[in-house]
Each structure stands twice: as C-alpha cells, then as structure tokens.
Amino acid sequence: MSWFHAVVLGLVQGLTEFLPVSSSAHLRVFSALAGWGDPGAAFTAVTQLGTESAVLIYFRRDIADIIRAWSVSLVRPEMRKDPNARMGWYVIAGTLPIGVLGFTFQDTIETSLRDLRIVATTLIVFGVVLAAADRMRAVRYAKPLTELTFPQALGYGFAQSLALIPGVSRxxxxxxxxLLMGYxxxxxxxxxxxxAIPAVLASGVLELFKIGEGPSPAWGPTLLATVVAFASGYAVIAWFMKFISHHSFAAFAVYRVLLGAALFLLIALGTLAPGAGAID
Incomplete structure (x- = not known):
C-alpha cells in the first residue's frame, strides 16, 4: 500500500465509520473500483482505533462519568441504580455477542464474507431495515437512554455483531x-x-500484530491512515449528532440501497468481479 492509498483509505474510513452506511463496505468497494487490493480486515480494525479515539475525545465527559459511577458501584451497592453505573454494565453486556461471534467466525469474516455480492446485499437489506426502523420510531414515543434495560442492551449487542459482515454497518x-426498541x-x-468502544479497541489491538505480515499493509501507511481516520472521524461525529437532532435517517437508507444496486449492476456487467481486489 502506498502513502497516497493510505491517506485516501484513512479518509474513507473516517468519513463513513460513524454514518450508518458501513465503513468496511466502502473500504472494500472503493479499493475494488480503484483497482487496489482489498486492504483487509486487519487494516480496517487498526484504522478504527483512530476513529474510536475520536469517540473517546468527543464523549469524554460521558465516558468519565460512566467509568466513575461503575467503579464506585462495585464497592457501594446503593450506587448500582445510578444511570451511569447501569450504563457501564450495559456496555459490558452488549459487547459480549460481538466478542464471542467475532472470535468464532474470524476466518469466515476475513475471507468469504468480503465477497462483493454479499456486500451489495447487506447494503440494500439493512438500508431498508434502517428506513423501516426510522419510520416506526417516528410514530411512537421516543424513549431516552435512561430507560435502557439489560435485555435491550443485549439486543443492541447482537445488532452490533451483525457488523462483522461487511456492508451491515456497526x-x-x-x-x-x-429505533425499533423505541429510542x-x-x-x-x-x-x-x-x-462500540470496547469491541473496536479490542479488535484493533489484536489486529495490530498482523500489520506488516503477509498481505496486510506495512506499518507506516497503516499509521498514517489511522491518523487521517481520527481527524476526519471526529469532524463527522460532531456533524452527525447535530444532523440527526433535526433530520431522519432516510437519506442514508436511500444511499445504501442505491450503492448496493449500483454494485450489483457493475458485477452483472462484468465491470467488477465478486472477488475484485480481494486478498489472495
């Protein structure tokens, strides 16, 4: 991977990681269209350390309050009803599904699931799901996060685990x-x-050991892409949180469906092979 490729892919990662459009799909599709090799799951996981650093900084007060309350609740039972303490447990519980499934199906995730036909399918299917969920939420009472329950936290966790399939979007x-649960x-x-914080950090740290080995990109370009992903990712978080306070997710759903349809068309026309750019 060249330095130029690293900058471009880092920018793609940062611009798409927090939007419901799938950063892994965009990295996979963009590389195929540009005639570059698939950067691979290791590159994606490590550059996500950059975007997740943006989350840590943007939500630093929330995270500090959660860690503080959760830590105190371990020795003071009366604190376990505190919303921030409960949130700490909910994040831990919600991380379990993706940890178990990611470890169990690691080889499949890094190989056959990166087929462009699968990417196109998940882009379209989950674009429709997003649109339907957003429309259902619009006609119901919107719950605040303080009403989150343990079973719902697990439901979130299983939904997050679907993002192991490129094109779904974490x-x-x-x-x-x-949205389907009414929030x-x-x-x-x-x-x-x-x-996403525990899962992304754990995945990124584990995949660090694969950088520079085999088909994975070298350390230099990967680190550059991670820095670019951090800078662009932080800007996207700030914009996205303001955007959704006044707008629906309809535009993202339509974009996903159109991108998936365009990808199927390119494959049908022979412009792209299903495994185009894939790592050998």
Missing part, C-alpha cells in the same frame, strides 16, 4: 435496533457509539 445495525435518534446513536 452504527447502522445498532441504531436500527435502538430517540440521538439516544440510539449515542449508545451505539459508546457500545
């Missing part, structure tokens, strides 16, 4: 789950970002 899956757009997005 934020898209969890936000859709939140407001802002609440669904906020918990989606908080829930």
């Amino acid at each position: 934020s898209g899956g969890t936000i859709s789950a939140g 407001s757009r802002e609440a669904a997005a906020r918990y989606s970002f908080l829930l």
Whole structure:
C-alpha cells in the first residue's frame, strides 16, 4: 500500500465509520473500483482505533462519568441504580455477542464474507431495515437512554455483531435496533457509539500484530491512515449528532440501497468481479 492509498483509505474510513452506511463496505468497494487490493480486515480494525479515539475525545465527559459511577458501584451497592453505573454494565453486556461471534467466525469474516455480492446485499437489506426502523420510531414515543434495560442492551449487542459482515454497518445495525426498541435518534446513536468502544479497541489491538505480515499493509501507511481516520472521524461525529437532532435517517437508507444496486449492476456487467481486489 502506498502513502497516497493510505491517506485516501484513512479518509474513507473516517468519513463513513460513524454514518450508518458501513465503513468496511466502502473500504472494500472503493479499493475494488480503484483497482487496489482489498486492504483487509486487519487494516480496517487498526484504522478504527483512530476513529474510536475520536469517540473517546468527543464523549469524554460521558465516558468519565460512566467509568466513575461503575467503579464506585462495585464497592457501594446503593450506587448500582445510578444511570451511569447501569450504563457501564450495559456496555459490558452488549459487547459480549460481538466478542464471542467475532472470535468464532474470524476466518469466515476475513475471507468469504468480503465477497462483493454479499456486500451489495447487506447494503440494500439493512438500508431498508434502517428506513423501516426510522419510520416506526417516528410514530411512537421516543424513549431516552435512561430507560435502557439489560435485555435491550443485549439486543443492541447482537445488532452490533451483525457488523462483522461487511456492508451491515456497526452504527447502522445498532441504531436500527435502538429505533425499533423505541429510542430517540440521538439516544440510539449515542449508545451505539459508546457500545462500540470496547469491541473496536479490542479488535484493533489484536489486529495490530498482523500489520506488516503477509498481505496486510506495512506499518507506516497503516499509521498514517489511522491518523487521517481520527481527524476526519471526529469532524463527522460532531456533524452527525447535530444532523440527526433535526433530520431522519432516510437519506442514508436511500444511499445504501442505491450503492448496493449500483454494485450489483457493475458485477452483472462484468465491470467488477465478486472477488475484485480481494486478498489472495
């Protein structure tokens, strides 16, 4: 991977990580269209350390309050009813599904699931799911995040685990789950970002050991892409949280469906092979 490729892919990662459009799909599709090799799951996971650093900074007060309350609740039982203490437990519980499924199906995730036909299918299907969830939420009472329960936290977690399939989108899956459970757009997005922290950090650290080995990109370009992803990702978070306070997710749903349809068309015309750009 060249330095130029690293900058471009880091920018793609940062611009799409927090939007419900699937950053892994965009990295996969963009690389195929440009005639570049698939950057691979390891590159994606490590550059997500950059975007997740943006989450840590943007939500630093929320995170500090959660860690503080959760830590105190371990020795003071009366604190376990505190919303921030409960949120700490909910994030831990919601992380379990993706941890178990990610470890169990790691080889499949890094190989056959990166087929462009699968990417196109998940873009369209979950674009429709997002649109339906957003429309259902609009006609019901929108719950604040303080009403989150343990079973719902697990539901969020299973929705997050679907993002192991390129094209689903971590934020898209969890936000859709939140909307279907009746939470407001802002609440669904906020918990989606908080829930992603442990899984993304753990995945990124584990995949660090694969960088520079085999087909994975070298350390230099990967680190540059991670820095670019952090800067662009922070800007996107700030914009996205303001955007959804006044707008629906309809535009993102339409974009997903159109992108998936365009990808199927390119494959049908022979412009792209299903495994185009894939790592050998």
